Amino acid sequence: MSELMEEIKALVTGHIKGSPHLSGAKYYNEPVERMPRAKIEELQWKLLKLQIKRAYELTPFYHKRLKEVGIKPEDIKNLKDFQKIPPVLKDDIREQMKKTGDPFGGCLAVPFLPSKILNVYSSTGTTGLRTFNVHTEWDRNWCLEEICRLGVMEMQDAPPGSVFIDFGFHWHGGITGVEMGVSRLGLIVAPMEALGPGFELERCLQALQFLKPISIHWPLVTLWIFGDWLQSINKDPKEAMKHVKLLSTSGDVLTAAAAEFVKEYWGFERVHSGFQMADTWITGCNCSKQPPNITHICDDFHYVEAVDPETGEQVAPGERGILVITPLVMEAMPHLRWNNEDYVSLIQDECDCGRTHTRLHWYGREAFAVDVRGRKVFPSEVETELFEYPEIGVNAIASQFVKTAEGSQDKLIIRVTYFPDKTKDPQKLKEGAEKKIKQKLGLDVEIEFMSQEEMKAALTAPHKTSRLVKRY
């Protein structure tokens, strides 16, 4: 079966540059990043056919899955046929893991041998049992290419040799790749750890003072914890970040309003939002022409769909649906139609930055949405409105929805904190915000205020805020 992999590699010759970035250039791999749309789609279909075959022939999980729905690789003659494969939920893999004890749930397509496997990684486990995945040398190389293409969107102004501090989570497989990629772009990378509450904030401050980084990566929630700590020791956030011009953040959907706030609060010149998913190894980032909740991806390495959660079929272009990802060149674990459990819409016209690959417009994690009278509502949809009240401001980032029923509920209940010293009349604030959000969504809205202490307690996961409270 290795000849299938060889065919895949041959199709993407020139797509993996593997060389350092020329400082100041706008693109990392211009001919590929600006490929005509028709050429992209032609390439995707060729790669997809090969990956379907590999998954069927090499992995017990996908062999069984295709058999169950009565499809053989040769039956899939077009993209419509491809949609007959039911999207894979992480829980499907978890079930296999528990049943068989196989850490890869029957999805590994290469021998588990040191000659083949570079590293074993794990996903964050945001929604349950963590899943494991691996890289071969080939996988590492295309992942690095992807990171470099997207990293240029953030780092193109950073002078070569300047310092980048990564305050991300080093147990996440993506981080090592990001650091290798940034180093390939010509920056000096300093990996530092910044976990949840109780981590060594003093040491983060020392790193900022002595290494004078121009750019940093810091997940929003732990950055905010750092901000709280600075306040408690009467340190000015702008002074602490005085060398930093560029923040790249990750972990949650970052709205334009939140990005503006963060920029102003810390004195950054630019704020970008990036992501890397450990199971499909898809990487994304917003370019300077797009808000942080609209991110570029690489279509030559991933085929993405927005699908109806009920039917598993693609929704009309521009409509929102569940993000389903098929990695197109992955050697180790050739997943087919991975349900990412996030809501997005796809944008596929040419971006103002000149790139032609897909952009994802993010709404949020399915698990954090509530269904109000048949409409799924995401925290990111009300964040901007909440932010606009100075009494609430940054607290909007940690606002929560209350789920009161298994299915649909009658009204949207939002829990949020206000600053007592900035708030003269909490009742007036509550009524004003309820009216404003009701006007936007056309749904009944109730605001519940929580104390600062309650909000901090909700910051349970070190990298993502808990955005949903169940009450039924």
Ligand SMILES: [Zn+2]
């Ligand atoms: Zn762009």
